[in-house]
Amino acid sequence: xxxxxxxxxxxxxxxxxxxxxxxxxxxxxxxxxxxxxxxxxxxxxxxxxxxxxxxxxxxxxxxxxxxxxxxxxxxxxxxxxxxxxxxxxxxxxxxxxxxxxxxxxxxxxxxxxxxxxxxxxxxxxxxxxxxxxxxxxxxxxxxxxxxxxxxxxxxxxxxxxxxxxxxxxxxxxxxxxxxxxxxxxxxxxxxxxxxxxxxxxxxxxxxxxxxxxxxxxxxxxxxxxxxxxxxxxxxxxxxxxxxxxxxxxxxxxxxxxxxxxxxxxxxxxxxxxxxxxxxxxxxxxxxxxxxxxxxxxxxxxxxxxxxxxxxxxxxxxxxxxxxxxxxxxxxxxxx
Amino acid sequence: xxxxxxxxxxxxxxxxxxxxxxxxxxxxxxxxxxxxxxxxxxxxxxxxxxxxxxxxxxxxxxxxxxxxxxxxxxxxxxxxxxxxxxxxxxxxxxxxxxxxxxxxxxxxxxxxxxxxxxxxxxxxxxxxxxxxxxxxxxxxxxxxxxxxxxxxxxxxxxxxxxxxxxxxxxxxxxxxxxxxxxxxxxxxxxxxxxxxxxxxxxxxxxxxxxxxxxxxxxxxxxxxxxxxxxxxxxxxxxxxxxxxxxxxxxxxxxxxxxxxxxxxxxxxxxxxxxxxxxxxxxxxxxxxxxxxxxxxxxxxxxxxxxxxxxxxxxxxxxxxxxxxxxxxxxxxxxx
DNA sequence: TTGAAAGCGGTACCAT
DNA sequence: ATGGTACCGCTTTCAA
Numbered sequence: 001x002x003x004x005x006x007x008x009x010x011x012x013x014x015x016x017x018x019x020x021x022x023x024x025x026x027x028x029x030x031x032x033x034x035x036x037x038x039x040x041x042x043x044x045x046x047x048x049x050x051x052x053x054x055x056x057x058x059x060x061x062x063x064x065x066x067x068x069x070x071x072x073x074x075x076x077x078x079x080x081x082x083x084x085x086x087x088x089x090x091x092x093x094x095x096x097x098x099x100x101x102x103x104x105x106x107x108x109x110x111x112x113x114x115x116x117x118x119x120x121x122x123x124x125x126x127x128x129x130x131x132x133x134x135x136x137x138x139x140x141x142x143x144x145x146x147x148x149x150x151x152x153x154x155x156x157x158x159x160x161x162x163x164x165x166x167x168x169x170x171x172x173x174x175x176x177x178x179x180x181x182x183x184x185x186x187x188x189x190x191x192x193x194x195x196x197x198x199x200x201x202x203x204x205x206x207x208x209x210x211x212x213x214x215x216x217x218x219x220x221x222x223x224x225x226x227x228x229x230x231x232x233x234x235x236x237x238x239x240x241x242x243x244x245x246x247x248x249x250x251x252x253x254x255x256x257x258x259x260x261x262x263x264x265x266x267x268x269x270x271x272x273x274x275x276x277x278x279x280x281x282x283x284x285x286x287x288x289x290x291x292x293x294x295x296x297x298x299x300x301x302x303x304x305x306x307x308x309x310x311x312x313x314x315x316x317x318x319x320x321x322x323x324x325x326x327x328x329x330x331x332x333x334x335x
Numbered sequence: 336x337x338x339x340x341x342x343x344x345x346x347x348x349x350x351x352x353x354x355x356x357x358x359x360x361x362x363x364x365x366x367x368x369x370x371x372x373x374x375x376x377x378x379x380x381x382x383x384x385x386x387x388x389x390x391x392x393x394x395x396x397x398x399x400x401x402x403x404x405x406x407x408x409x410x411x412x413x414x415x416x417x418x419x420x421x422x423x424x425x426x427x428x429x430x431x432x433x434x435x436x437x438x439x440x441x442x443x444x445x446x447x448x449x450x451x452x453x454x455x456x457x458x459x460x461x462x463x464x465x466x467x468x469x470x471x472x473x474x475x476x477x478x479x480x481x482x483x484x485x486x487x488x489x490x491x492x493x494x495x496x497x498x499x500x501x502x503x504x505x506x507x508x509x510x511x512x513x514x515x516x517x518x519x520x521x522x523x524x525x526x527x528x529x530x531x532x533x534x535x536x537x538x539x540x541x542x543x544x545x546x547x548x549x550x551x552x553x554x555x556x557x558x559x560x561x562x563x564x565x566x567x568x569x570x571x572x573x574x575x576x577x578x579x580x581x582x583x584x585x586x587x588x589x590x591x592x593x594x595x596x597x598x599x600x601x602x603x604x605x606x607x608x609x610x611x612x613x614x615x616x617x618x619x620x621x622x623x624x625x626x627x628x629x630x631x632x633x634x635x636x637x638x639x640x641x642x643x644x645x646x647x648x649x650x651x652x653x654x655x656x657x658x659x660x661x662x663x664x665x666x667x668x669x670x
Numbered sequence: 671t672t673g674a675a676a677g678c679g680g681t682a683c684c685a686t
Numbered sequence: 687a688t689g690g691t692a693c694c695g696c697t698t699t700c701a702a
Binding site for chain 1: 385389392399402411413424428431436439441451456594597598621
């Protein structure tokens, strides 16, 4: 077990002092080219790797962003909504562009809530994403949102917290337009409009508003947000059929709900898209393989990741405030 | 901007010295109950949060595990195979159980390969998961696998590296048994048997061996692993049809390939499962929504995560070596 | 059981 | 442009 190589070892080999090594390797303009070269060479020869804990302790900065994925209570992290996983990927890419690492944690119940990343100097900021259904979780995070905390949410249940989200109203409009252009005139919206489901409400409003302009009031099937999303979709179909409601176009508040609806329609023998057109929201990969493939409203994931990162970093580095609405577009597949 | 609260402040308030605060809060048995109580109270009142960088610098341990997700070159992290994302969730849960945090990074090309987490004291160990297709990446990681490095791979292309993986042969057997029990007698395997695709080869071998015992030699359709997986599946169907091959049971090396095959079969007007039964491997969520829902071989995600974590920690903490094969089971859906 | 003192390995400030 | 020195906030001996 050889001793760890420190900046002192490098300094000795390069014939300079340790602080000079620090400057040389961190790219300080104060170091002469010749010196830097010698230092870099010495560092390479010794296989020197900087100890980031020392750097962080001294500088007070970590170059780390914490990402918290809030799940439903009792849900295993493996079952995390694929949309959030994709978002995580996008955040990772955006963070890497700005030389930040990601500290990821899956939180779902009071015994593992944790938000002290900044105080503990583990991260410079935090991005919270995940289901709005976990009231306890959001209550917890809301209580920790003090002055000086750099964080941003995706999918926050209300506007207390600083957020970035999809341009949901626009998405609703796009869905309405699509259904209208498909010749549909009896539209239904499936989803929960609970106050906590801010994003869903926005989608509904964009959808309803667009239809009203066309002289149609869309039918609303409110679902129980406590249920699994797929289940919500399936039950909505049951409800529609049992009350004998006539409909030919369906917009679901999320892809998972739409997939459940697709299932329900198939079981009831209703052809999609012949009898009913279906549009989801999220653009999850799974939708591409459903039967028929799900037409959906998709947010630009990469952009969403970049906006989230930019917003936290804005709070950290005092950058100018950034746009908070992620543009959406229609993805026409088979439904 | 108030000053940060340190252990010295807590010490003063509790009427002890700073090292005693450290002992009290870290649960050292050397501290008297009375003292610990006073310290804890003082810490709470001051809102003290320990600075983990100091802890880590001094102790040399981080309580962090790095997770590297290797993607295909040029692939956006958002498009990461959902199986790996689920695995990430499982690793997160398993790590949390042992009080480790996760540092996640998405790596795909030479300009962002990085494995020095231990040297930089960012993490105590590393778990590498992801496609075996990225030769450059694996070459890089192999070159960094020196004595004293604590890490474990999922999906490593060969046995040089320490690995944990599914019980692939058993999975192949299960697939064969299932098809046989469905009355199928003309089996096909679809996937790549390149040396780098270790896991696929194992699946094929388990499958072929089981059939041979039944007196049947399964037909093999080798795919081009450079293509997207779905594409591999679709093309395999094209190939089978164009050469007029007769088959009634298909086992794909992965779910994504199976989904592609399902697509191909649908386009060719071949009924699943009436004319052909299809079995995949991985248990990705998407398979549950395909048409028909994909029957598959699933590894126990949670267990896989726990085994990966246990294996790295074994290298860190000198725990006894653990089993490296994750049990699999058949998930019968509609194909 | 507690205190005193050293030290982990860097960065930042002040000289020169 | 470089060196000297303090210091970030803990943990870990060693003494008492």
